[in-house]
Amino acid sequence: MDTAPGDEVVVVGGGVAGLTTAVVLAESGRRVRVWARETAERTTSAVAGGLWWPYRIEPGPLAGAWALESLGVYRELAARPAETGVRLVEGVHQGIRPAELGSWAARVPGLRAVAGGLAARLPVIDMPVHLAWLRRRLVRAGGTVEVREVTDLTAVPAAVVVNCAGLGARSLVPDPAVRPVRGQLVVVENPGVTDWFTRVDHSSAASTYFIPQPGRLLLGGTAEEDDWSLEPDPDTAAAIVTRCAAVRPEIAGARVLAHRVGLRPAREAVRLERQPLPDGRALVHNYGHGGAGVTVAWGCARETAALAFPAA
Structure with missing residues:
Protein backbone atom coordinates (compact mmCIF):
# COMPACT_ATOMS: atom_id res chain seq x y z
CA MET A 1 0.00 0.00 0.00
CA VAL A 89 -41.47 25.77 4.50
CA GLU A 90 -44.43 25.70 6.88
CA GLY A 91 -46.10 22.41 7.70
CA VAL A 92 -47.71 20.13 10.27
CA HIS A 93 -46.67 16.86 11.88
CA GLN A 94 -50.07 15.39 12.64
CA GLY A 95 -50.40 13.11 15.64
CA ILE A 96 -47.19 14.20 17.39
CA ARG A 97 -47.28 15.72 20.88
CA PRO A 98 -44.40 17.76 22.36
CA ALA A 99 -44.09 15.30 25.25
CA GLU A 100 -43.18 12.54 22.79
CA LEU A 101 -40.06 14.39 21.65
CA GLY A 102 -36.66 14.83 23.24
CA SER A 103 -35.26 18.01 24.77
CA TRP A 104 -33.98 19.05 21.32
CA ALA A 105 -37.54 20.00 20.28
CA ALA A 106 -37.60 22.99 22.63
CA ARG A 107 -34.74 24.50 20.60
CA VAL A 108 -36.45 24.31 17.21
CA PRO A 109 -37.47 27.88 16.32
CA GLY A 110 -41.22 28.26 15.96
CA LEU A 111 -42.14 24.65 16.76
CA ARG A 112 -45.59 24.86 18.31
CA ALA A 113 -48.58 22.75 19.25
CA VAL A 114 -51.61 23.01 16.98
CA ALA A 115 -54.86 21.09 16.81
CA GLY A 116 -53.87 17.47 16.34
CA GLY A 117 -50.12 17.90 16.15
CA LEU A 118 -47.11 20.19 15.82
CA ALA A 119 -46.47 22.95 13.32
CA ALA A 120 -43.21 24.58 12.30
CA ARG A 121 -41.36 26.29 9.48
CA ARG A 179 -30.63 -3.13 7.56
CA PRO A 180 -32.75 -1.61 4.81
CA VAL A 181 -36.00 0.20 5.53
CA ARG A 182 -37.64 0.61 2.15
CA GLY A 183 -39.32 3.89 1.30
CA GLN A 184 -41.52 4.43 -1.75
CA LEU A 185 -42.57 7.84 -3.09
CA VAL A 186 -44.83 9.11 -5.83
CA VAL A 187 -43.81 12.35 -7.58
CA VAL A 188 -46.72 14.37 -8.98
CA GLU A 189 -47.34 17.75 -10.52
CA ASN A 190 -48.06 20.12 -7.66
CA PRO A 191 -51.75 21.12 -7.74
CA GLY A 192 -51.05 24.14 -5.52
CA VAL A 193 -49.90 22.60 -2.23
CA THR A 194 -47.49 24.97 -0.46
CA ASP A 195 -47.15 23.34 3.00
CA TRP A 196 -45.68 19.97 3.95
CA PHE A 197 -47.65 17.43 5.99
CA THR A 198 -46.76 14.20 7.79
CA ARG A 199 -48.71 11.57 9.68
CA VAL A 200 -46.73 8.55 10.82
CA ASP A 201 -48.08 5.42 12.46
CA HIS A 202 -45.05 3.63 13.90
CA SER A 203 -47.07 0.42 14.23
CA SER A 204 -47.54 0.30 10.44
CA ALA A 205 -45.27 0.24 7.41
CA ALA A 206 -47.50 2.86 5.78
CA SER A 207 -47.33 6.60 6.46
CA THR A 208 -48.83 9.70 4.90
CA TYR A 209 -46.81 12.72 3.89
CA PHE A 210 -46.46 15.24 1.13
CA ILE A 211 -43.57 17.63 0.63
CA PRO A 212 -43.62 20.47 -1.93
CA GLN A 213 -40.44 20.75 -3.97
CA PRO A 214 -39.78 23.13 -6.86
CA GLY A 215 -41.88 21.98 -9.81
CA ARG A 216 -43.28 18.92 -8.11
CA LEU A 217 -44.92 17.42 -5.03
CA LEU A 218 -43.48 14.35 -3.28
CA LEU A 219 -46.04 11.92 -1.87
CA GLY A 220 -45.24 9.20 0.63
CA GLY A 221 -44.70 6.85 1.96
CA THR A 222 -43.58 3.51 3.37
CA ALA A 223 -41.16 2.15 5.96
CA GLU A 224 -40.81 -1.52 5.05
CA GLU A 225 -38.14 -3.17 7.19
CA ASP A 226 -35.69 -5.65 5.63
CA ASP A 227 -37.16 -5.12 2.15
CA TRP A 228 -34.44 -4.83 -0.49
CA SER A 229 -36.68 -4.23 -3.52
CA LEU A 230 -35.92 -1.10 -5.54
CA GLU A 231 -38.86 -1.66 -7.88
CA PRO A 232 -41.88 0.62 -7.29
CA ASP A 233 -45.00 -1.35 -6.45
CA PRO A 234 -48.11 -0.07 -8.31
CA ASP A 235 -50.53 -1.00 -5.51
CA THR A 236 -48.34 0.74 -2.94
CA ALA A 237 -48.18 3.83 -5.17
CA ALA A 238 -51.97 3.93 -5.53
CA ALA A 239 -52.40 3.60 -1.77
CA ILE A 240 -49.96 6.47 -1.18
CA VAL A 241 -51.92 8.77 -3.50
CA THR A 242 -55.19 7.78 -1.82
CA ARG A 243 -53.87 8.52 1.68
CA CYS A 244 -52.47 11.91 0.64
CA ALA A 245 -55.66 12.83 -1.23
CA ALA A 246 -57.68 12.12 1.92
CA VAL A 247 -55.80 15.07 3.47
CA ARG A 248 -55.68 17.30 0.37
CA PRO A 249 -58.34 16.22 -2.18
CA GLU A 250 -56.72 18.13 -5.04
CA ILE A 251 -53.85 15.61 -4.97
CA ALA A 252 -56.17 12.91 -6.34
CA GLY A 253 -56.14 14.37 -9.83
CA ALA A 254 -52.47 15.37 -9.97
CA ARG A 255 -50.49 13.95 -12.90
CA VAL A 256 -47.90 11.39 -11.83
CA LEU A 257 -44.38 12.34 -12.92
CA ALA A 258 -42.31 9.53 -11.43
CA HIS A 259 -42.08 6.74 -8.88
CA ARG A 260 -39.11 6.49 -6.54
CA VAL A 261 -37.78 3.92 -4.10
CA GLY A 262 -34.95 4.33 -1.59
CA LEU A 263 -33.51 2.03 1.07
CA ARG A 264 -32.85 3.83 4.35
CA PRO A 265 -29.73 2.54 6.14
CA ALA A 266 -31.25 1.63 9.51
CA ARG A 267 -29.29 0.56 12.58
Whole structure:
Protein backbone atom coordinates (compact mmCIF):
# COMPACT_ATOMS: atom_id res chain seq x y z
CA MET A 1 0.00 0.00 0.00
CA ASP A 2 1.24 3.49 -0.86
CA THR A 3 2.01 5.83 2.02
CA ALA A 4 -0.36 8.75 2.24
CA PRO A 5 0.35 12.24 3.60
CA GLY A 6 -0.80 12.70 7.18
CA ASP A 7 -3.63 15.04 6.21
CA GLU A 8 -4.99 12.96 3.33
CA VAL A 9 -8.50 11.55 3.71
CA VAL A 10 -10.58 9.24 1.57
CA VAL A 11 -14.30 9.39 2.29
CA VAL A 12 -16.05 6.22 1.13
CA GLY A 13 -19.62 7.02 0.07
CA GLY A 14 -21.06 9.84 -2.05
CA GLY A 15 -24.47 10.42 -0.48
CA VAL A 16 -25.34 13.38 1.72
CA ALA A 17 -23.34 12.02 4.70
CA GLY A 18 -20.22 11.43 2.61
CA LEU A 19 -20.30 14.71 0.68
CA THR A 20 -21.08 16.84 3.76
CA THR A 21 -18.29 15.14 5.73
CA ALA A 22 -15.89 15.66 2.83
CA VAL A 23 -16.80 19.37 2.65
CA VAL A 24 -16.14 19.86 6.38
CA LEU A 25 -12.78 18.08 6.15
CA ALA A 26 -11.68 19.86 2.96
CA GLU A 27 -12.60 23.28 4.32
CA SER A 28 -10.50 22.54 7.40
CA GLY A 29 -7.48 22.20 5.14
CA ARG A 30 -7.34 18.42 4.60
CA ARG A 31 -6.67 16.75 1.26
CA VAL A 32 -9.93 14.95 0.58
CA ARG A 33 -11.04 12.43 -2.02
CA VAL A 34 -14.52 10.93 -2.13
CA TRP A 35 -14.71 7.40 -3.49
CA ALA A 36 -18.28 6.47 -4.33
CA ARG A 37 -19.71 3.33 -5.88
CA GLU A 38 -22.18 5.47 -7.85
CA THR A 39 -22.76 9.12 -8.57
CA ALA A 40 -24.65 11.20 -6.00
CA GLU A 41 -27.80 11.37 -8.10
CA ARG A 42 -28.08 7.57 -7.92
CA THR A 43 -27.75 7.33 -4.13
CA THR A 44 -30.50 6.87 -1.55
CA SER A 45 -29.96 10.52 -0.59
CA ALA A 46 -31.11 11.66 -4.03
CA VAL A 47 -34.58 10.15 -3.62
CA ALA A 48 -35.12 11.31 -0.02
CA GLY A 49 -38.10 13.54 0.73
CA GLY A 50 -35.74 16.15 2.14
CA LEU A 51 -37.73 17.41 5.14
CA TRP A 52 -35.55 18.20 8.17
CA TRP A 53 -36.75 16.06 11.08
CA PRO A 54 -35.00 13.36 13.18
CA TYR A 55 -37.04 10.41 11.86
CA ARG A 56 -36.18 6.74 12.49
CA ILE A 57 -32.78 7.41 13.99
CA GLU A 58 -31.17 6.41 17.28
CA PRO A 59 -29.90 7.21 19.84
CA GLY A 60 -32.41 10.03 20.35
CA PRO A 61 -30.33 12.45 22.47
CA LEU A 62 -27.32 12.35 20.14
CA ALA A 63 -29.53 12.49 17.06
CA GLY A 64 -31.27 15.55 18.48
CA ALA A 65 -27.95 17.33 19.00
CA TRP A 66 -26.70 16.47 15.51
CA ALA A 67 -30.03 17.55 14.04
CA LEU A 68 -29.98 20.92 15.80
CA GLU A 69 -26.44 21.61 14.61
CA SER A 70 -27.51 20.78 11.06
CA LEU A 71 -30.66 22.92 11.43
CA GLY A 72 -28.51 25.97 12.07
CA VAL A 73 -26.62 25.36 8.83
CA TYR A 74 -29.77 24.75 6.77
CA ARG A 75 -31.42 27.90 8.07
CA GLU A 76 -28.44 29.86 6.75
CA LEU A 77 -28.42 27.99 3.43
CA ALA A 78 -32.12 28.77 2.97
CA ALA A 79 -31.12 32.36 2.16
CA ARG A 80 -29.89 31.00 -1.22
CA PRO A 81 -32.51 28.38 -2.19
CA ALA A 82 -31.86 28.31 -5.92
CA GLU A 83 -28.16 27.61 -5.28
CA THR A 84 -28.29 25.31 -2.25
CA GLY A 85 -31.67 23.63 -2.72
CA VAL A 86 -32.72 24.57 0.85
CA ARG A 87 -35.97 26.42 1.64
CA LEU A 88 -37.90 27.06 4.85
CA VAL A 89 -41.47 25.77 4.50
CA GLU A 90 -44.43 25.70 6.88
CA GLY A 91 -46.10 22.41 7.70
CA VAL A 92 -47.71 20.13 10.27
CA HIS A 93 -46.67 16.86 11.88
CA GLN A 94 -50.07 15.39 12.64
CA GLY A 95 -50.40 13.11 15.64
CA ILE A 96 -47.19 14.20 17.39
CA ARG A 97 -47.28 15.72 20.88
CA PRO A 98 -44.40 17.76 22.36
CA ALA A 99 -44.09 15.30 25.25
CA GLU A 100 -43.18 12.54 22.79
CA LEU A 101 -40.06 14.39 21.65
CA GLY A 102 -36.66 14.83 23.24
CA SER A 103 -35.26 18.01 24.77
CA TRP A 104 -33.98 19.05 21.32
CA ALA A 105 -37.54 20.00 20.28
CA ALA A 106 -37.60 22.99 22.63
CA ARG A 107 -34.74 24.50 20.60
CA VAL A 108 -36.45 24.31 17.21
CA PRO A 109 -37.47 27.88 16.32
CA GLY A 110 -41.22 28.26 15.96
CA LEU A 111 -42.14 24.65 16.76
CA ARG A 112 -45.59 24.86 18.31
CA ALA A 113 -48.58 22.75 19.25
CA VAL A 114 -51.61 23.01 16.98
CA ALA A 115 -54.86 21.09 16.81
CA GLY A 116 -53.87 17.47 16.34
CA GLY A 117 -50.12 17.90 16.15
CA LEU A 118 -47.11 20.19 15.82
CA ALA A 119 -46.47 22.95 13.32
CA ALA A 120 -43.21 24.58 12.30
CA ARG A 121 -41.36 26.29 9.48
CA LEU A 122 -38.64 23.76 8.74
CA PRO A 123 -35.96 23.27 6.11
CA VAL A 124 -37.06 21.34 3.04
CA ILE A 125 -34.08 20.25 0.97
CA ASP A 126 -34.33 19.63 -2.77
CA MET A 127 -31.90 16.73 -2.67
CA PRO A 128 -30.66 16.60 -6.30
CA VAL A 129 -29.92 20.35 -6.19
CA HIS A 130 -28.34 20.12 -2.73
CA LEU A 131 -26.11 17.16 -3.59
CA ALA A 132 -24.84 18.95 -6.70
CA TRP A 133 -24.16 22.05 -4.60
CA LEU A 134 -22.25 20.01 -1.99
CA ARG A 135 -20.09 18.54 -4.72
CA ARG A 136 -19.30 21.99 -6.17
CA ARG A 137 -18.46 23.27 -2.68
CA LEU A 138 -16.13 20.31 -2.14
CA VAL A 139 -14.34 20.87 -5.44
CA ARG A 140 -13.90 24.58 -4.62
CA ALA A 141 -12.23 23.50 -1.37
CA GLY A 142 -9.79 21.31 -3.32
CA GLY A 143 -11.55 17.96 -2.93
CA THR A 144 -12.28 15.41 -5.63
CA VAL A 145 -15.03 12.86 -6.29
CA GLU A 146 -14.33 9.57 -8.04
CA VAL A 147 -16.70 6.76 -9.00
CA ARG A 148 -14.73 3.91 -7.48
CA GLU A 149 -15.94 0.85 -5.64
CA VAL A 150 -14.26 -0.10 -2.37
CA THR A 151 -14.22 -3.71 -1.21
CA ASP A 152 -11.76 -3.39 1.69
CA LEU A 153 -11.71 -0.28 3.89
CA THR A 154 -8.31 -1.13 5.35
CA ALA A 155 -6.74 -1.22 1.87
CA VAL A 156 -7.73 2.35 0.97
CA PRO A 157 -4.48 4.37 0.63
CA ALA A 158 -5.09 7.32 2.93
CA ALA A 159 -3.93 8.44 6.35
CA VAL A 160 -7.58 8.55 7.42
CA VAL A 161 -10.40 6.56 5.85
CA VAL A 162 -13.95 7.72 6.57
CA ASN A 163 -16.72 5.18 6.10
CA CYS A 164 -19.94 6.90 4.97
CA ALA A 165 -21.11 3.90 2.98
CA GLY A 166 -24.67 3.87 4.36
CA LEU A 167 -26.39 0.59 3.65
CA GLY A 168 -23.21 -0.56 1.90
CA ALA A 169 -21.57 -0.80 5.33
CA ARG A 170 -23.53 -4.02 5.86
CA SER A 171 -21.17 -5.90 3.53
CA LEU A 172 -18.20 -3.53 3.53
CA VAL A 173 -17.43 -3.43 7.27
CA PRO A 174 -19.12 -5.99 7.47
CA ASP A 175 -21.91 -4.95 9.85
CA PRO A 176 -25.04 -7.12 9.81
CA ALA A 177 -26.73 -4.62 12.16
CA VAL A 178 -27.28 -2.32 9.17
CA ARG A 179 -30.63 -3.13 7.56
CA PRO A 180 -32.75 -1.61 4.81
CA VAL A 181 -36.00 0.20 5.53
CA ARG A 182 -37.64 0.61 2.15
CA GLY A 183 -39.32 3.89 1.30
CA GLN A 184 -41.52 4.43 -1.75
CA LEU A 185 -42.57 7.84 -3.09
CA VAL A 186 -44.83 9.11 -5.83
CA VAL A 187 -43.81 12.35 -7.58
CA VAL A 188 -46.72 14.37 -8.98
CA GLU A 189 -47.34 17.75 -10.52
CA ASN A 190 -48.06 20.12 -7.66
CA PRO A 191 -51.75 21.12 -7.74
CA GLY A 192 -51.05 24.14 -5.52
CA VAL A 193 -49.90 22.60 -2.23
CA THR A 194 -47.49 24.97 -0.46
CA ASP A 195 -47.15 23.34 3.00
CA TRP A 196 -45.68 19.97 3.95
CA PHE A 197 -47.65 17.43 5.99
CA THR A 198 -46.76 14.20 7.79
CA ARG A 199 -48.71 11.57 9.68
CA VAL A 200 -46.73 8.55 10.82
CA ASP A 201 -48.08 5.42 12.46
CA HIS A 202 -45.05 3.63 13.90
CA SER A 203 -47.07 0.42 14.23
CA SER A 204 -47.54 0.30 10.44
CA ALA A 205 -45.27 0.24 7.41
CA ALA A 206 -47.50 2.86 5.78
CA SER A 207 -47.33 6.60 6.46
CA THR A 208 -48.83 9.70 4.90
CA TYR A 209 -46.81 12.72 3.89
CA PHE A 210 -46.46 15.24 1.13
CA ILE A 211 -43.57 17.63 0.63
CA PRO A 212 -43.62 20.47 -1.93
CA GLN A 213 -40.44 20.75 -3.97
CA PRO A 214 -39.78 23.13 -6.86
CA GLY A 215 -41.88 21.98 -9.81
CA ARG A 216 -43.28 18.92 -8.11
CA LEU A 217 -44.92 17.42 -5.03
CA LEU A 218 -43.48 14.35 -3.28
CA LEU A 219 -46.04 11.92 -1.87
CA GLY A 220 -45.24 9.20 0.63
CA GLY A 221 -44.70 6.85 1.96
CA THR A 222 -43.58 3.51 3.37
CA ALA A 223 -41.16 2.15 5.96
CA GLU A 224 -40.81 -1.52 5.05
CA GLU A 225 -38.14 -3.17 7.19
CA ASP A 226 -35.69 -5.65 5.63
CA ASP A 227 -37.16 -5.12 2.15
CA TRP A 228 -34.44 -4.83 -0.49
CA SER A 229 -36.68 -4.23 -3.52
CA LEU A 230 -35.92 -1.10 -5.54
CA GLU A 231 -38.86 -1.66 -7.88
CA PRO A 232 -41.88 0.62 -7.29
CA ASP A 233 -45.00 -1.35 -6.45
CA PRO A 234 -48.11 -0.07 -8.31
CA ASP A 235 -50.53 -1.00 -5.51
CA THR A 236 -48.34 0.74 -2.94
CA ALA A 237 -48.18 3.83 -5.17
CA ALA A 238 -51.97 3.93 -5.53
CA ALA A 239 -52.40 3.60 -1.77
CA ILE A 240 -49.96 6.47 -1.18
CA VAL A 241 -51.92 8.77 -3.50
CA THR A 242 -55.19 7.78 -1.82
CA ARG A 243 -53.87 8.52 1.68
CA CYS A 244 -52.47 11.91 0.64
CA ALA A 245 -55.66 12.83 -1.23
CA ALA A 246 -57.68 12.12 1.92
CA VAL A 247 -55.80 15.07 3.47
CA ARG A 248 -55.68 17.30 0.37
CA PRO A 249 -58.34 16.22 -2.18
CA GLU A 250 -56.72 18.13 -5.04
CA ILE A 251 -53.85 15.61 -4.97
CA ALA A 252 -56.17 12.91 -6.34
CA GLY A 253 -56.14 14.37 -9.83
CA ALA A 254 -52.47 15.37 -9.97
CA ARG A 255 -50.49 13.95 -12.90
CA VAL A 256 -47.90 11.39 -11.83
CA LEU A 257 -44.38 12.34 -12.92
CA ALA A 258 -42.31 9.53 -11.43
CA HIS A 259 -42.08 6.74 -8.88
CA ARG A 260 -39.11 6.49 -6.54
CA VAL A 261 -37.78 3.92 -4.10
CA GLY A 262 -34.95 4.33 -1.59
CA LEU A 263 -33.51 2.03 1.07
CA ARG A 264 -32.85 3.83 4.35
CA PRO A 265 -29.73 2.54 6.14
CA ALA A 266 -31.25 1.63 9.51
CA ARG A 267 -29.29 0.56 12.58
CA GLU A 268 -30.11 0.30 16.29
CA ALA A 269 -27.78 3.28 16.72
CA VAL A 270 -25.73 5.48 14.41
CA ARG A 271 -22.15 4.29 14.31
CA LEU A 272 -19.93 7.33 14.67
CA GLU A 273 -16.56 6.29 16.07
CA ARG A 274 -12.84 6.14 15.37
CA GLN A 275 -11.26 2.72 14.84
CA PRO A 276 -7.46 2.55 14.93
CA LEU A 277 -5.99 0.34 12.22
CA PRO A 278 -3.04 -2.01 12.93
CA ASP A 279 -0.65 0.08 10.81
CA GLY A 280 -1.36 3.24 12.82
CA ARG A 281 -3.82 4.82 10.40
CA ALA A 282 -7.40 5.62 11.37
CA LEU A 283 -10.78 4.42 10.14
CA VAL A 284 -13.70 6.63 11.16
CA HIS A 285 -17.24 5.29 10.80
CA ASN A 286 -20.22 7.57 10.09
CA TYR A 287 -23.21 5.49 9.04
CA GLY A 288 -26.56 4.07 10.13
CA HIS A 289 -28.56 7.31 9.95
CA GLY A 290 -31.87 5.61 9.15
CA GLY A 291 -34.44 8.07 7.83
CA ALA A 292 -32.54 11.18 8.96
CA GLY A 293 -29.34 11.30 6.92
CA VAL A 294 -29.88 14.84 5.65
CA THR A 295 -31.29 15.94 9.02
CA VAL A 296 -28.09 15.10 10.92
CA ALA A 297 -25.58 15.51 8.08
CA TRP A 298 -23.70 18.58 9.33
CA GLY A 299 -23.67 17.61 13.00
CA CYS A 300 -22.34 14.14 12.18
CA ALA A 301 -19.85 15.55 9.68
CA ARG A 302 -18.32 17.91 12.22
CA GLU A 303 -18.06 15.17 14.84
CA THR A 304 -16.49 12.85 12.25
CA ALA A 305 -13.90 15.50 11.40
CA ALA A 306 -13.04 15.89 15.09
CA LEU A 307 -12.62 12.12 15.43
CA ALA A 308 -10.50 11.94 12.30
CA PHE A 309 -8.04 14.56 13.53
CA PRO A 310 -8.48 14.73 17.32
CA ALA A 311 -5.41 16.88 17.91
CA ALA A 312 -6.45 19.50 15.36
